[in-house]
Amino acid sequence: MTRTLTNEISAHVGETITIEGWLHKKRLLGGLNFITLRDRRGLAQTKVEDKSELEKLRGLQVGTVLALTGTVVADERAPGGAELHDVTVDVHVPVTEEPPIEIDKPISHKSENLDTLFDYRVLNIRNLQEQKIFKVRASLTRYLREYLYGKEFVEIDTPKLLAEATEGGAEVFKLDYFGKTATLAQSPQFYKQIMVGAFERVFEINHSYRAEPSATTRHLTELTMLDIEMGFVKDHDEVLDLVGDMTQTVLRRVYDEHADDLKSLNAPQLALPEDGKVPRFTIAEIHELYTKATGTDTTDEKDLIPDEERWIADYTRKEHGSDLVYAVDFPAEAGKFYHKFKDDGTVAWGDLLFRGLEIATVPLRENNYDKMIEQMTAKGLDVTHEGFKFYLQAFQFGLPQHGGCGFGVDRLVQKTLGLSNVKEATLFPRDINRLTP
Amino acid sequence: MTRTLTNEISAHVGETITIEGWLHKKRLLGGLNFITLRDRRGLAQTKVEDKSELEKLRGLQVGTVLALTGTVVADERAPGGAELHDVTVDVHVPVTEEPPIEIDKPISHKSENLDTLFDYRVLNIRNLQEQKIFKVRASLTRYLREYLYGKEFVEIDTPKLLAEATEGGAEVFKLDYFGKTATLAQSPQFYKQIMVGAFERVFEINHSYRAEPSATTRHLTELTMLDIEMGFVKDHDEVLDLVGDMTQTVLRRVYDEHADDLKSLNAPQLALPEDGKVPRFTIAEIHELYTKATGTDTTDEKDLIPDEERWIADYTRKEHGSDLVYAVDFPAEAGKFYHKFKDDGTVAWGDLLFRGLEIATVPLRENNYDKMIEQMTAKGLDVTHEGFKFYLQAFQFGLPQHGGCGFGVDRLVQKTLGLSNVKEATLFPRDINRLTP
Numbered sequence: 001m002t003r004t005l006t007n008e009i010s011a012h013v014g015e016t017i018t019i020e021g022w023l024h025k026k027r028l029l030g031g032l033n034f035i036t037l038r039d040r041r042g043l044a045q046t047k048v049e050d051k052s053e054l055e056k057l058r059g060l061q062v063g064t065v066l067a068l069t070g071t072v073v074a075d076e077r078a079p080g081g082a083e084l085h086d087v088t089v090d091v092h093v094p095v096t097e098e099p100p101i102e103i104d105k106p107i108s109h110k111s112e113n114l115d116t117l118f119d120y121r122v123l124n125i126r127n128l129q130e131q132k133i134f135k136v137r138a139s140l141t142r143y144l145r146e147y148l149y150g151k152e153f154v155e156i157d158t159p160k161l162l163a164e165a166t167e168g169g170a171e172v173f174k175l176d177y178f179g180k181t182a183t184l185a186q187s188p189q190f191y192k193q194i195m196v197g198a199f200e201r202v203f204e205i206n207h208s209y210r211a212e213p214s215a216t217t218r219h220l221t222e223l224t225m226l227d228i229e230m231g232f233v234k235d236h237d238e239v240l241d242l243v244g245d246m247t248q249t250v251l252r253r254v255y256d257e258h259a260d261d262l263k264s265l266n267a268p269q270l271a272l273p274e275d276g277k278v279p280r281f282t283i284a285e286i287h288e289l290y291t292k293a294t295g296t297d298t299t300d301e302k303d304l305i306p307d308e309e310r311w312i313a314d315y316t317r318k319e320h321g322s323d324l325v326y327a328v329d330f331p332a333e334a335g336k337f338y339h340k341f342k343d344d345g346t347v348a349w350g351d352l353l354f355r356g357l358e359i360a361t362v363p364l365r366e367n368n369y370d371k372m373i374e375q376m377t378a379k380g381l382d383v384t385h386e387g388f389k390f391y392l393q394a395f396q397f398g399l400p401q402h403g404g405c406g407f408g409v410d411r412l413v414q415k416t417l418g419l420s421n422v423k424e425a426t427l428f429p430r431d432i433n434r435l436t437p
Numbered sequence: 438m439t440r441t442l443t444n445e446i447s448a449h450v451g452e453t454i455t456i457e458g459w460l461h462k463k464r465l466l467g468g469l470n471f472i473t474l475r476d477r478r479g480l481a482q483t484k485v486e487d488k489s490e491l492e493k494l495r496g497l498q499v500g501t502v503l504a505l506t507g508t509v510v511a512d513e514r515a516p517g518g519a520e521l522h523d524v525t526v527d528v529h530v531p532v533t534e535e536p537p538i539e540i541d542k543p544i545s546h547k548s549e550n551l552d553t554l555f556d557y558r559v560l561n562i563r564n565l566q567e568q569k570i571f572k573v574r575a576s577l578t579r580y581l582r583e584y585l586y587g588k589e590f591v592e593i594d595t596p597k598l599l600a601e602a603t604e605g606g607a608e609v610f611k612l613d614y615f616g617k618t619a620t621l622a623q624s625p626q627f628y629k630q631i632m633v634g635a636f637e638r639v640f641e642i643n644h645s646y647r648a649e650p651s652a653t654t655r656h657l658t659e660l661t662m663l664d665i666e667m668g669f670v671k672d673h674d675e676v677l678d679l680v681g682d683m684t685q686t687v688l689r690r691v692y693d694e695h696a697d698d699l700k701s702l703n704a705p706q707l708a709l710p711e712d713g714k715v716p717r718f719t720i721a722e723i724h725e726l727y728t729k730a731t732g733t734d735t736t737d738e739k740d741l742i743p744d745e746e747r748w749i750a751d752y753t754r755k756e757h758g759s760d761l762v763y764a765v766d767f768p769a770e771a772g773k774f775y776h777k778f779k780d781d782g783t784v785a786w787g788d789l790l791f792r793g794l795e796i797a798t799v800p801l802r803e804n805n806y807d808k809m810i811e812q813m814t815a816k817g818l819d820v821t822h823e824g825f826k827f828y829l830q831a832f833q834f835g836l837p838q839h840g841g842c843g844f845g846v847d848r849l850v851q852k853t854l855g856l857s858n859v860k861e862a863t864l865f866p867r868d869i870n871r872l873t874p
Contacts, residue, residue, distance in 0.1 A: 003669065020669050022634075022835055039669075040589065040637035063835030093805060095835045122830045125635040134636075138592040142582070152477065155575040159865045160597075160644060161659050163872035175612035175621070177658075178650060178869050184612070191865065194874075197459075198562040199571075200477035206643070207597060213615060221614075222598050232440065232457050232476075368530060390874035393559045398459055398500030398532045428596045428628065432615050435600035437631075437827035 001069060006037065006044035010082035012072045019044055019084065022126070023064040023095070025104055026057065035087070037068055038103075042128065046070055046084035056089045062103055063126075065093035099123055106130055109424055111217075118429060121437055125427070132261040134427060137413045139258060141205055143250040144226055144409075151242070153228070154199040158191035160184055160207060164387030171211045173221075184209035187406055192229040193338070193365060194394040196402045200231040205409065215432050217421040218357070220410060222430040229404035236340070236348040236364040239403035240326055243352060243362050244278035247324060247412075254416065268355065268418045273322040278352070282329040286312050302331045304351075313356035326350045326362070337375045340364040340403075352405070355418075359411045364403035369395040438506060443474065443481035447519035449509045456481055456521065459563070460501040460532070462541055463494065472524070474505055475540075479565065483507055483521035493526045499540055500563075502530035536560055543567055546861055548654075555866060558874055562864070569698040571864060574850045576695060578642060580687040581663055581846075588679070590665070591636040595628035597621055597644065601824030608648045610658075621646035624843055626775075629666040630802065631831040633839045637668040642846065652869050654858040655794070657847060659867040666841035673777070673785040673801040676840035677763055680789060680799050681715035684761060684849075691853065705792065705855045710759040715789070717763040723749050739768045741788075750793035763787045763799070774812045777801040777840075789842070792852045801840040806832040 001018040009017060021039035033048045035057070046068050048054050057064075070084030100120065101107065106129040107117045117124060124130050145155070161175075161182050173184040187208050195202040208225045233239055255262060255270045273279060281289070287298045290308050293315075298305055304312070304327055316325040328350040335347030340363070342348055348364035366372050372395050376383050383392065413425035423429035428437060438455040446454060458476035470485045472494070483505050485491050494501075507521030537557065538544060543566040544554045554561060561567050582592070598612075598619050610621040624645050632639040645662045670676055692699060692707045710716060718726070724735045727745050730752075735742055741749070741764055753762040765787040772784030777800070779785055785801035803809050809832050813820050820829065850862035860866035865874060 020837070022837075061834075065835050065837045092837060093835055095833070097833065099834050122631050122634070122827045123834060125632070131635055134593070135591060137594070141592065141594075142586065145579070145582075149579065154572060155578065156571070156864060157574070157578075157661055159659050159867050161646070161867050161872060173612050173614070173619075175610050177610070177872060178648070180872065182610075182872055194559050195562070195864075197559070198568055209598070211615070222596050224594055386873075390559045396532070396534065397498075397536050397560060398502050398530055400457070400459075400502045400529060427593060427632075430596050430598050435598060435614060435617065435619055436823075 003067075005041045006039050007041040007080055009044055009072050009084065010074065010080050013074050013082060014072060016069065016071050017084070018067050018069040019046075020067045020092075021065070023057070023060060023062055023066060025062070028054070035068065035089075037066070038126070038128070043079045044084065045075075045078040046087045048087045048089065049085070050088070053087060053089045056091055059096060060091065061095045061098050063095040063099055064091060065095075066091045103127055109419065109421075111421065114421060114423060118423070118434065118437070121428060129264065132258075132265055133413070133417060133419075133425065136254060136258050136261055136265075136417060137409075137425065139254050140250060140413055140416065141224075141226075141409060143253050144246065144407075145203075145205065147246045147249050148203050148228070151201065153201040153203045153230070154195075156188075156192065156195055156199075156202045156204050157206070158185075158188045158204060160209065164385070173209050173211045186210055187225065188227050189338075189406070190391040192227050192404065193399070193402065194391065196229050196231040197394050197397070197399055200400075201229070203228045213432050217423075218411070220422060220426065220429055220431060224409040224426075226407040226409055227404065228407065229402055231400040231402040233364070233401055233403055236328075236350070236403060239364060239405070240278070240280070240328070240350050240362055243360060243405045243407070244324065244326070245276065247352065247354070247360075248272050248276065248278070251323075251416065262417070265417055267416060268323075271317055271321050271323045273320055273324070278324045278326050279316050279320045279322055280326040280328050280350070281312065282346070283327055283331065284329070286327055289315065302334050309353055309358065310356045313353055323355050325353050327353060337379045337381060338363075338365050338372070340366045340401075341375075348403075352407075354412065355415045357411055357415050359415065360405045360407040362403070362405040364401070367395065367399045367401050440504075442478045443476050444478040444517055446481055446509050446521065447511065447517050450511050450519060451509065453506065453508050454521070455504050455506040456483075457504045457529075458502070460494070460497065460499055460503060462499070465491070472505065472526075474503070475563070475565070480516045481521065482512075482515040483524045485524045485526065486522070487525070490524060490526045493528055496533060497528065498532045498535050500532040500536055501528060502532075503528045540564055546856065546858075548858065551858060551860060555860070555871065555874070558865060566701065569695075569702055570850070570854060570856075570862065573691060573695050573698055573702075573854060574846075574862065576691050577687060577850055577853065578661075578663075578846060580690050581683065581844075582640075582642065584683045584686050585640050585665070588638065590638040590640045590667070591632075593625075593629065593632055593636075593639045593641050594643070595622075595625045595641060597646065601822070610646050610648045623647055624662065625664050626843070627828040629664050629841065630775075630836070630839065631828065633666050633668040634831050634834070634836055637837075638666070640665045650869050654860075655848070657859060657863065657866055657868060661846040661863075663844040663846055664841065665844065666839055668837040668839040670801070670838055670840055673765075673787070673840060676801060676842070677715070677717070677765070677787050677799055680797060680842045680844070681761065681763070682713065684789065684791070684797075685709050685713065685715070688760075688853065699854070702854055704853060705760075708754055708758050708760045710757055710761070715761045715763050716753050716757045716759055717765050717787070718749065719766040719783070720764055720768065721766070723764055726752065739771050746790055746795065747793045750790055760792050762790050764790060774816045774818060775800075775802050775809070777803045777838075778812075785840075789844075791849065792855075794848055794852050796848045796852065797842045797844040799840070799842040801838070804832065804836045804838050 024038040025036035070087035329346035461475040462473035507524035766783035
């Protein structure tokens with residue numbers, strides 16, 4: 001018999017249908033024997049009246065794969081407003097051992113409990129609440145892609161195995177590559193800038209690797225990044241506008257299409273600016289506002305201190321009705337060799353904060369070859385190093401003004417759902433202590 | 438002035454517009470001075486009449502980033518049917534050195550020339566013909582995703598850093614992970630099977646790593662795979678049908694939407710079966726047909742010999758009008774521990790051949806825990822090994838019958854375009870000898 005999915009049964013009242021899935025709950029109350037079945041759409045309740053059918057389930061545990069055939073009866077108390085009666089049971093895969101965790105009950109996400117969450121990931125991902133996190137995640141990456149396709153970005157696919165570490169040598173994973181040393185890419189930045197010379201607008205969603213020995217709520221050793229780069233931009237604003245518009249569009253869409261999921265996960269209400277423009281404050285402005293409001297003087301700091309990130313997020317939500325805020329124009333000393341430095345002693349670099357967490361860095365790049373050489377030399381880099389050869393070639397033979405972003409997909413998922421640790425937004429997180437499951 | 442893109446200029450005949458891009462060609466013929474500009478949409482021809490404007494380009498080479506402002510004049514001989522006259526020149530980024538390759542001329546893809554192709558990738562990707570390969574590639578992955586979204590597959594994102602190598606130990610890259618040894622994933626197979634227990638239908642497009650010391654036209658050390666897994670399948674046919682339908686749908690769409698690109702790249706004509714069903718032959722049938730046709734007896738071989746792959750591809754194209762063919766039911770001794778073995782001495786495993794190259798393996802899995810333990814033990818594997826713990830947990834607590842595929846994205850691109858080496862389908866290929874650019 002053709003399989004009916006659990007959320008479709010109410011359309012078949014009076015008919016005999018078959019549902020397939022996992023034994024999710026068994027309540028045997030003497031004469032009333034309820035079996036709840038789980039499939040990819042959700043749950044269905046069934047009543048097993050026949051004793052010989054019930055006998056087939058003796059000793060079988062949650063997780064047993066089975067088909068249930070019965071007559072659909074409308075019942076308001078059942079999930080989906082209908083249940084199956086007079087059920088016959090067909091066991092496909094018996095499970096005889098009791099699972100070590102309750103599938104029906106989500107594992108707590110409290111910080112002291114996260115190891116349990118990940119140690120039992122194989123089974124707790126069968127919990128319907130836990131699944132919603134990763135359905136939302138799948139939609140977020142899908143909508144990011146769709147937004148960028150619509151703006152003529154070409155999706156590229158660049159290697160993660162590199163010959164040389166070009167930045168941050170200490171935090172790079174190294175491996176033996178047929179007797180040579182290879183490293184794992186910390187970001188596709190050089191490749192995406194090179195590709196601006198061909199396609200003008202490119203993006204990639206893929207893994208980046210950071211051998212950071214720190215275990216915080218913000219860090220993973222293997223993370224998923226959306227990297228964007230776009231050429232022929234008039235100014236930094238054009239890049240900030242695109243990334244801001246993308247983020248708002250994608251958030252609006254996920255809040256719309258996953259409204260029920262977000263509600264049941266207690267995700268925060270979404271607040272986006274009415275005029276569609278993410279509020280922007282320079283680092284100097286934030287220092288000034290913060291110092292005035294709190295009495296703690298930060299005007300000499302080059303970066304935002306963590307409490308300032310939280311504070312400006314609260315301020316922007318209150319004053320501008322926005323969960324998103326840009327902190328722009330970092331002091332020049334914070335800039336890297338590939339950034340565009342401005343005449344006023346700042347660097348054309350913005351951080352996009354979402355609910356108080358930096359989810360993207362959005363800089364404009366230096367695109368003039370001679371200036372690049374100058375900036376690299378000033379930072380003590382050897383411009384003749386083999387690891388820079390191909391990157392510099394792109395500049396030498398003409399790159400337009402360009403900018404882009406490194407956008408943390410894991411962090412976007414985390415803050416969309418109001419999770420307190422980025423690992424909760426990841427199926428199988430990797431950190432200094434965790435390589436399994 | 439607002440930027441007009443090159444393929445839009447014919448809509449502005451009589452108007453003064455600005456185009457921006459790269460100096461692509463300069464032909465100075467005394468009185469007639471033509472400048473061709475390249476942008477992301479293609480090329481535009483312009484005429485520079487004013488000597489002082491021409492002077493701005495003295496000594497500047499291909500790649501120079503510039504804006505050209507002029508009046509649009511219809512001209513059938515120009516690309517797009519119009520060109521710019523009376524042009525004023527605004528140089529954004531001067532290039533003073535002549536590029537080491539001609540951008541206007543595609544680098545030959547002859548096998549003896551591939552190293553040149555990749556050594557100059559940074560610049561040859563600026564060639565419009567070369568770009569088409571990667572636009573087709575971006576569309577193929579996009580359409581694969583869209584097909585799977587439409588069939589309720591959830592996109593998952595699984596780690597490439599693993600604690601243990603679980604198969605093919607010799608061909609695994611190893612790295613130092615904070616004093617422990619980690620390996621790079623050869624495939625997400627264990628993870629996708631685990632996820633069947635939650636979402637029933639999952640897929641992932643991501644990199645896989647194979648430390649194969651062989652340098653062939655088929656192999657990469659870092660490859661891009663589409664991994665699919667689907668549960669609650671009735672039989673192997675259901676999996677073969679889905680993967681076959683997906684491949685045909687995606688190929689039809691790319692042949693339709695990239696018709697001009699494919700034509701100009703001399704891609705082969707697409708031949709798909711009229712009834713939409715990919716022809717299937719068992720390994721035994723292919724051996725028999727081949728032996729009869731060629732006189733070479735292969736009936737004792739367990740796998741197809743390479744010439745048989747070519748032969749059955751030709752045969753299927755001639756007899757069934759199809760570029761795709763399934764070779765199914767491998768002899769049991771070819772099967773792996775996670776395959777479903779059939780009673781007739783074969784394994785429920787199909788290879789999808791596209792124009793003579795295996796692009797996907799499409800097996801049904803053993804899903805019964807006790808049988809898995811039995812099959813693993815028979816293959817000499819230690820079922821108590823830490824590396825199998827989480828994988829086996831998924832089976833122990835109930836997995837439905839499932840199957841899927843490992844689908845080579847690089848190979849799909851290669852054979853779609855009729856390229857002779859898989860590396861040509863890859864922006865920055867990695868093999869035993871190549872880690873740069």
